[in-house]
Each structure stands twice: as structure tokens, then as C-alpha cells.
Amino acid sequence: MARLLVAMVPLALGACADSGLINSASAPRAGFSFVTDGARRATGAESVWALSAEEVAANEARARALLHGKVIGPETAVQVALINNRALQAAYADLGLSATEIWDVALGPVSSLEVTIAGIGQEGLARSLEATVTGAVLEAVTRDRRKAVAETAFRQAQFEALAATVALAADAREAWIDTVAAFEAEALVGRAQETADAASELAAELGRTGALNRGEQAREHVFTAELAAERADARLEAQLAKEKLTRLMGLYGSDIAFQVPDRLPGLPGSRPGRADIERLALTHRTDLALGRLELEAVAQEYRLAGEKRMVSDVSLMAGVEAEREDGATELSPVLEATFEIPIYDTTKPTRRRGELAYMRAAHELAQMAINARSEARAAHAAVTGKYNVARHWRDEVLPLRRVIDEEALKSYNGMLSSTFELIADAREGLEAQLSYAEAKADYWHAEAELAAVIWGGPTGGSE
Template identity: 60%
Template sequence: MKTKLVSSLALVGVLAACADMDTINEVSAPRAGLDVVANRTQQAQAGTPAWHLNASEINAAESRALSKIQGKTVSSDTAVQVALLNNRGLQATYSDLGLSAADVWETAIGPVPSIGVSITGLAGDVTRTLEAALITALVEAATVKPRTKVAELRFEQAQLAAAGETIALAVETRRAWIEAVAAFEAAALIARTQNAADAASELATELGRTGALGVADQAREHAFNAELAAELADARLEAELAKGRLARLMGVSLGQARFYVPDALPGLPGQPRSSADIERLALENRVDLAAGRLELEAIAAEYRLTGQTRVFSDLEIALGAEIERDSGDTSVVPVIDFEIPLYDSSKLISRRGSLTYLKAANLLAEAAIGARTEARAAHMAVTGKHSVARHWRDTVLPLRRTIDEEALKSYNGMITSTFELLEDARDGLEAELGAAEAKRDYWLAETDVTAAIWGGSASAGSQKGDDE
């Protein structure tokens, strides 16, 4: 018995010493996995993430974030970089990444060859207890490599999840910046017309005192001015709320940081910056699809699935064929394969493994089809919104300017009154607000293209309520 015990203990020690030191060194780094997250984020042109591991690093990041925005007009790129630097929800996501790395580390080390025995019964009982402990230790040591492989795949999934949350936060922050700038631009347009309405209201009061303007006409001008005042107050409130949402995503409160956003959004580019092959880009780059592939590998490794039989595409699994009908015409769309490997699971002892794998395969197929749909919708939206915004800019606004110019000529020639001129100004305001809204919608659609190509939830990093 003594010889067997010594041999078994020696075997446990040898197996434990065979731990993969390269893997251990990789996952034991303080910020293990962040390089993959940073590469994905930079490829998506979403900025550079940062991971803070102690209170001093958190305080330093907060100070850096404030220095980038305090008393300054913040661009969209600056807003995104501050969010990636200072958003606490994102830092919590990186903690999950660290925990996944620790799981790999713990698994790769394997069992520690130590055995404690408490003699409370007969010698035979002690022997059986000791043998059971040794068998358990031997099994754990002998299965370190396959278990480490599964843990590594889960770690890769965690890296993709962290990258997805980082990209999603960048997208959400850019959207919040666009909405804030657009809100301030709308408020400025209304304020400009409000000034003219104030002057007209005062003029109506003076004319009323002289008897040149009736009570009904006076009331009409005062009502017009009051309506504009209400619209302006509402626009300014919405602008401040939008600014508060932006501040929250950047990890600051408006009471903590004083910053500004530009008065207006950038003008439209000549063409929308969206690729016609956006569907292919989505299938190649989306982090959720990459994580789904890793899920299949992890399940296959965990349940010892072997003997890959063939590769199906997501369309073969879920659709069989893809047909679009446009204006009554039926046309076959060129298929871009998103490959999903299927393994022979007929020899599995555990039916759970077979069903788990097939469930993951079907979910991945569904996600791939959803990615195709989102990508096409994003492309249609950005091109359509660009066309609409260009129509407002190139057709509607020039016509309104012509109307305003002619109205001013009539006023100067004393053909029309001040109030008729103001009514034209009100119509002109509606046109300018429509053009500004169309421009905002285009830039939001442009931002959504990034989410469609790279994936991730658009609500990442957000919390309920606004920090004021």
C-alpha cells in the first residue's frame, strides 16, 4: 500500500508540473485580453479603451477625462474617448474579462498535489478515503488540457463580449453627441425666429394703442409669440437633457463638469459613407457572430464532439434559399456563406451534449440571418436618409430663401405688412427645422452602420436615469 501511495502521489505531482506555462503567463497578466479588445475597437474606429485596476488609476482616469472636456467644446471623437476612459459600466465589463482570465489560469495550473487525512475510524476506512482522494486528484490532473482548452475558448468569448460592449458604448456615445448637438441647433433656430416675434408683438401692442390694429389682430400676434416662446423653452430643455445623457455616458455629471457641444452638426458629405458590401462586412466582423462560433467550439470540446461531418451555412439551416420580391418580381439574391460546422453527435453517451450543440448552432444561424437583415437595413437607412437630407438642403431650403427674399422686397415696397413678413418667417423656420432634423437623422444612420458591421448592444454603458 505504501508503494502504491508514493507512486500515486508522484504521478499527481508530475501531472501538475505539466501545466502550460505559456498559457498561464498569458492569462496571469494584469490586463489579460485587453489587447484583443483594443484591436477590435480600433478596427471599428471606435477609439482606444482603457482598463483601470485600482483606486489611483480610476482617479487618474477621471482627472484625465475632466481635463479633456472642462470648459471646452467637445467633439464626437473626444466624447467617445472620454466614455471609453471613464465609463464605470465599461470598467465592470472589463472585470468580467479578468475573471474569465482567472478561470483559465486556475484550470491550467491543475490540482495542487496535497492530501490531508483525518483518522477518525478504522484503518480500512482511512485507506478507502485516501484512495478516493488520489483518484479524484489523478482524474483532475489528467484532464487539465481539455478543461484548459474549454476555459481558453470561454476566455476568447469574454474578450469578444468586452469588445462588443466597448464598441456599443462608443456607438451610443456618438449617437448621444449627435442628438445633443442637433437639439442645440434646433433651439438656436427657434431663438432666431423668437427675436423677430418679440419685435412684432411689441409693434402690435403699440399699434393697438393708436387704434391702427384691432384686438383680434393683436391677439393673433401675441399668440404667435407665445407659441414660439413655448417651443423655445421645450427645445432648450430637450437640449439640456440630451447633454445630460451625453455626460452620463462619458462618466461625468453636469454638476461635476462644465462643457459645451458645437452649435450645429457637420454638413452632409457628398456621398453616404456606407459600403455596398455591408452584409459581407457584417458577417466577417460582428463580435456576436465570432462569439457564437467560439461557443460551438467550446461545446464540442466540452462534450468531446469529434468527426466534423460537413459545413452548413446559416441560410441552409434556417431558410434553405433566400428570395427577394420587389414590385412583384422574384429574384434570387447572391448568397454570402456564413459557415457553421456540424459534428457527428450520434455516438454521444450524453444526449445533453448533442442537444446543447444543436441549440447553439441554430441560435448562431438565427444571429447570422439577423446580422444580414440589420446590415441591409443600415445601408438602406443611411443612403435613404442622405437622400432626404440632401433634398431638404438642395431643394426645400433654396425655395424658402427665395420666398423670404421676395417677401422682404414686398415689405420694403410697403406692399405687405410686418406681420405678413413674420408669417413667412414662421414657415421658413419650419423648413429649417425640417432640414436640421433630416441632417440629424442621416448622422444617426451613419453611426448605426458601425453597430451593424461590428455588432454589440446599443445600450451598453448606459444606466437608468440621468446624472444632473
């Protein structure tokens, strides 16, 4: 039998469509308010989702206005990263793709109208017109389950987008800390090198007069040479740290013309810390929220698998067949159905797989919660401990070094000590200043990591 396809007209099953869900899922930035609210609470900055070339250009212009030719703080670095980092925009696109899955489910199944003309018999004396409506029964029966699965996946996508936002904010803040700390160390070494250069020149002059032997001259020269190497290394560290910060902020070309302060902020007046750190971590961490949703998804998957087996291979076709033979037309209803008896897979291995998959996800979530508690306690211990160490350098060691430097200068002015003794004390003072700067940077890193542990999980420290 030869068949000629005359027309196929898609028919939307309006009764199955969910208009409210369609409106929310089809919005250009569906679900993004959840990300912006969470990002604002976690980072204090605004996250932006650019959906066109014009919006990307607007974000770049805004970033340029925030930092071009300016000395930026950590808040500005975080804000620029959140509006200008392209990898974050890609993560937001994943959220949009997840919304389209809900949109597709909300539209419901689509039927089709097929009209065919068929010739019957060798002489072609009989013609048959058959109109058939094919309904998407499988999709209609599984729609509620698929909607639940899609909504769970969408919530997961929301938390993943928020996690990416929080992680980028933490990385940008820590990169800013690394950059400023490196420039501060380079400046300290630079000031010490100026003093060492003067000592080296004096040693060379005394050597020419015979007042200083070659070994003593070399001792002064080598200190100057070592400081020059340290300063070059510090300058390189500062350059690399700033480049990483630039990359995280999505900058290139002339937009990289920004500066950072030459030193980190001083320590806060009071000891930091949160008595409710564990509760905050369990409440806000995105990885725990994703773990809970994964547990929900496992349960939905196994319930859905049984239903799919129940209705698979079901098709229903209804129509009217019109036959014309010898000038007479006869209409007869047609109901053609193929149906396989639904079989629920209730075998013990299948049940066992479902139970084990669920329990595995449950145990993984429980361990994540245990880890979150421990990581929160560790972050709290780190921030308080680093604060104490930095404060000890600031309040105990540096004041003593200043006293030593003042007394050494008095002795030198009173001709009770030599220039080289004065410089030796300056060397030790440099080491104390560098140690305090490092301790201060460690504290600010710990402060940033504490916030990250509360909202997004451990950062692993700075690179």
C-alpha cells in the same frame, strides 16, 4: 480509533502545470490587447483598463484635460467614455475573472501529504505511522477538456468586452448627436422667437391705435407664446441630452463643465454607403463571433459530460505503513484504491439531447447571420436614404425659402406688403430650417448606426 492530524503539506504537481499558459493567463490585463485592437478599428478611440485607484484617478485627470471648459466633438466624447465609464471597467473586470479560470486550470491538480498517528488496541502497545499521498486524479484526467472549455469561455469574455466597448462608443456618439441637434433646434426657435416678439409688440401697438382688432392681435400673440413653449421644450431636450452624454462619459461635479457645438456638421460631399456592407457585418460583428463560440461551447460541454461520468468518484491513495510492536518495526507498502467502473452514458435520450442542443445553437447562429445581413442592408439603406432627404432639404427646399424671404423683404421695403406678411413668411422659413436640422440629425444617427451594425449589432436607434 482516534486520529490526530499532524501535518498537511500541499504538493504542486509541476508536471501537469502549463508554464506558458500560466504566464499569459496570469498577466494583469490578460487578453485585453484583443479588446484594444478591436476597439481602435471599430471606434478610432483607445480603450483603457484601470486596475488600481491610481489608474482610475489618472483616467479621470486625462478625461478632464480632454474636455474641461472645451467645446468637444464626437471623437472626444467617445474617447472620454472609453477611458472613464465605470460600467465599461466592470465589463473589463469580467474579462479578468475569465482569465483566472484558465490560470487555475493551467496550474494543474494539487496533491496533499497527510501524516496521522493512530492508536491501535485498548492497551496502546502498537503504534502505526501512515503517510498517504492523495492525487487529484479526476482533475488530471479531465484537464485537457477543462482547459478547452476555459479557453472558449475566455474568448467569449474577450468578445463580450469588445462588444461592451463598441456599444458604449456608439451610445456616446449618438448622445453627442442628440445633444448638438437639440441645441441647434433651440437656437433656431430662439431666433424665430425674437422676430415673433417684435411682431407681437407691433400688434399690441396697432391694437392700441385701433388699427388691429383683438382677433388679429391674438393671432400674433399666440404665435409668440407657442414659440416660447417650443423653445422651452427644446432647451429641456438639450439639457437632458447633454446629461445623458455626461453620464456615458462618467462625469460628475466640476468635470461636467464642457460644451458642444451649436450645430451639427454639414452633410458630406459624396453619398455615403458601402457596397460590401454584408461582408463587413459577417466578418466583424461581435454577436456573431459570440454565437460561434457558443456553438463550440455546446459541443465541448457534451463531450466533457461523458468524460466526467467516466472518471467521477475515482480516488487513488499510495503510501507506506510503519508498524511497531514489541520493539520490532515492520514496513509494508500500502496501495489503497477505490474505483468505480467507468460508464459512458450512451442512452438514446442523452445522445438526442446533445444533438438537439447543438442543432439549436447552430440554427440560432444561422438566424443571427441572416439578421446581420438584413440589419446591415437596412442600415445601408437608412444612411443613404437619410442623406438623400437631408440633401433635398439643403439643396432644394432651403434655397427656395431664401428666395421667398428675399422677395418678401423687397415687397415690405417697397411697402407692397405688411409686417405681418413678412413675419408669416419667416414662420414658414423656420419650419423649413427645423426640418433640415432634423433631417441632418437623422443622417448622422444613421451614419453612427451603420458603424455599430458592422461591429456590434443594431443599436435600436437613439433614445
